[in-house]
């Protein structure tokens with residue numbers, strides 16, 4: 675079983691491809707939203723002959739909030755040996771690896787020593803100074819990723835590890851100091867709005883994995899529990915969703931087959 679979370683489709687693609695290559699079922703953890711947010715003792719069993727994998731985007735050099743919450747609130751029962759995780763980043767991952775392994779160990783008693791990273795196109799556009807990659811760089815990342823996914827699958831099958839994890843500079847500062855501040859202070863959704871180009875198609879509501887958008891008079895309304903996956907802003911077909919005055923000139927991205 676491969677559990678994934680994805681805002682703009684990169685991690686979903688990696689998980690699906692690994693699922694095909696490993697003959698394993700792929701599960702979007704957003705589908706467990708109700709259980710994870712309401713139940714005290716939520717547990718999932720995974721067959722010992724299957725593998726146990728996690729695929730998640732890197733957010734602020736750490737784990738995406740949704741994956742972190744899933745691992746904290748779900749007891750995973752697994753007696754098998756094929757355990758792995760893939761951190762899907764734009765550039766580098768800082769402490770995401772440690773956060774995943776520590777949380778999994780603490781809550782489910784599972785040791786995960788195989789955690790690698792894959793670079794895919796950048797989707798962080800809600801802060802000045804950041805933005806999507808050039809078309810050329812995005813294409814290059816996608817081509818390289820396509821070559822690396824089978825290598826990860828091979829390593830999982832043969833019980834080895836795939837030694838590629840791009841940690842980046844100052845991982846402690848970024849992962850242990852900036853990450854908690856980021857999670858505490860930047861998760862708000864008050865700056866999102868739909869401009870006059872909105873056609874009330876409702877795609878933002880449908881794509882939000884956190885059920886944090888509801889249409890009111892045909893326009894999206896953010897409900898206050900955003901995890902900043904940026905699915906809504908990137909998937910809007912009219913580029914009508916904006917974040918304050920930051921995103922008007924920024925590109926948009928989501929994984930297309």
Ligand SMILES: Cc1cc2nc3c(=O)[nH]c(=O)nc-3n(C[C@H](O)[C@H](O)[C@H](O)COP(=O)(O)O)c2cc1C
Pocket residue numbers: 679680681682683684685686730731732733734735736762763764765766767793794795796797798902903904
């Ligand atoms: C809130 C947020 C924070 C991010 N932080 C990082 C980061 O620290 N390092 C990095 O390399 N990429 C970062 N990114 C980029 C994503 O990790 C990257 O684009 C990833 O491939 C997106 O995966 P997805 O399409 O499955 O959501 C961030 C993206 C978002 C939305």
